[in-house]
Amino acid sequence: LPALARRVDPRDLYDHTACPLHPSYLPAKLYWLRQTNADLFRRAVRWVSPGENVHVHLLGDAACGEAMASATGLYDQRARAWHGPILEALNISASTLSSLVPTSRPSGTLRREHADRWPQLARAVWFPAVGDGACSNFGSGAGSQGVAALNYGTSGAIRTVVTAPVHFPDGLWLYRIDEARLLLGGAVSNAGNVYAWLMRTLGLDPEAVERHMLDAEPGATGLEFVPHLSGERSPGWNANATGSLTGMRLDTSREEILQAGVEGVLIELLTVHNMLSEAVALHEIHVSGGAVAKSAALRAGLTDALGRPIQVCTESEATLRGAAILALDALGTLDASAVGAELSLPSRPDPGRHAIYRKLEQERTARRPGYVDVVA
Incomplete structure (x- = not known):
């Protein structure tokens, strides 16, 4: 944490994300990964939560609801967008994160192969994870x-x-x-x-x-x-x-x-x-x-x-x-x-x-x- 705190102002981060700088949030976890396995970190193409991973496999895209994003420590509560300064400190591009969507916006229906497998859910409406x-x-x-x-x-x-x-x-x-x-x-x-x-x-x-x-x-x-x-x-x-x-x-x-x-x-x-x-x-x-x-x-x-x-x-x-x-x-x-x-x-x-x-x-x-x- 001290090393990350030297790259980003903890007070400013807290004021914007409403999440403290702490290992329970993603900034500290991602910084740790970057420091301990730089090659794996550098090869990452997309960063997703488990909910987004399920979302992309079932529905076809990796949308992230604001309810999940706002609990990561990467989300700017004021701008309702990914917080630029913490992404810069972590050397992560916003393009490698999922698109932010309102939690209450329907995300579509199952992809064809999953709809065929679970016909009872074929017409079900899905929402981003909360x-x-x-x-x-x-x-x-x-x-x-x-x-x-x-x-x-x-x-x-x-x-x-x-x-x-x-x-x-x-x-x-x-x-x-x-x-x-x-x-x-x-x-x-x-x-x-x-x-x-x-x-x-x-x-x-x-x-x-x-x-x-x-x-x-x-x-x-x-x-x-x-x-x-x-x-x-x-x-x-x-x-x-x-x-x-x-x-x-x-x-x-x-x-x-x-x-x-x-x-x-x-x-x-x-x-x-x-x-x-x-x-x-x-x-x-x-x-x-x-x-x-x-x-x-x-x-x-x-x-x-x-x-x-x-x-x-x-x-x-x-x-x-x-x-x-x-x-x-x-x-x-x-x-x-x-x-x-x-x-x-x-x-x-x-x-x-x-x-x-x-x-x-x-x-x-x-x-x-x-x-x-x-x-x-």
């Missing part, structure tokens, strides 16, 4: 501004749909969905993976952990667990960040270490939630993820950390459902922003526990370097 984050929002009933979707899986994210570009704090990202909507949010690299690592490493019993977490008061262990085991995305975007555990004593138990790890993740999500709330007034949060559905302790912890009611989305395939909803919206069959989802009853936060989480988050944030400090 990212799983946007699809998850619409599939979980969070397709309107102010309703946030929180995913708690291996990693985590909080996102809300907005209908116009908004000013947002450093550390978030903004992707385009279609001509009328954008997706504002933040993501953390460490969520369920931290829990799984701790359970495996400490050899804990899931039922014993669940009982401990339900009874435990946040912060009572005196431990601080910084959960950056997979580096950091929001809010600091420090790819080289590492995890740490401080405050241990001889009487510290395995369950207390796991509690500190889960609380560390919840504090990260609270930070992203607070940043998102600065930009958009949130009034609902729909949560999805297998761990949340299974664990009453995790649901309670999320509710207390965020300090607001949450509802768990019980749709079995929210992302696939969201893709279908967006396609039907593009066809004019329905209004994607008005489609709901199957949700649990709201869980209510404990004010006292939320106050503890808020204090812990404020202390952690005061010690955290900013985005520019990390990439400079």
Whole structure:
């Protein structure tokens, strides 16, 4: 990253693409490929995503929808075009990238050989690929501004749909969905993976952990667990960040270490939630993820950390459902922003526990370097 940051202004790149300079986005990946396999990089004729590759094989051309392009770090949100300065820094010509098309524009029908193979799909209308984050929002009933979707899986994210570009704090990202909507949010690299690592490493019993977490008061262990085991995305975007555990004593138990790890993740999500709330007034949060559905302790912890009611989305395939909803919206069959989802009853936060989480988050944030400090 430092080498690429010397070739392109990270602040200017963030201002134009709304994507931080980070290995999770294409500029860093492409620069790495150029540096480690220059011959392969030089011989590349066309750069496409998996969705574009499927698109060209099935339909005959490699169109890239703005929804996918805007999540690459190569797309200029202002110009709604590929961003010239980052392409120049990478030594990539715009002619080697796919044509940009509106997400809601139909892409045609199957090529003859595929139509013959799948006659049921011969007359189907196809659209450019859309990212799983946007699809998850619409599939979980969070397709309107102010309703946030929180995913708690291996990693985590909080996102809300907005209908116009908004000013947002450093550390978030903004992707385009279609001509009328954008997706504002933040993501953390460490969520369920931290829990799984701790359970495996400490050899804990899931039922014993669940009982401990339900009874435990946040912060009572005196431990601080910084959960950056997979580096950091929001809010600091420090790819080289590492995890740490401080405050241990001889009487510290395995369950207390796991509690500190889960609380560390919840504090990260609270930070992203607070940043998102600065930009958009949130009034609902729909949560999805297998761990949340299974664990009453995790649901309670999320509710207390965020300090607001949450509802768990019980749709079995929210992302696939969201893709279908967006396609039907593009066809004019329905209004994607008005489609709901199957949700649990709201869980209510404990004010006292939320106050503890808020204090812990404020202390952690005061010690955290900013985005520019990390990439400079």
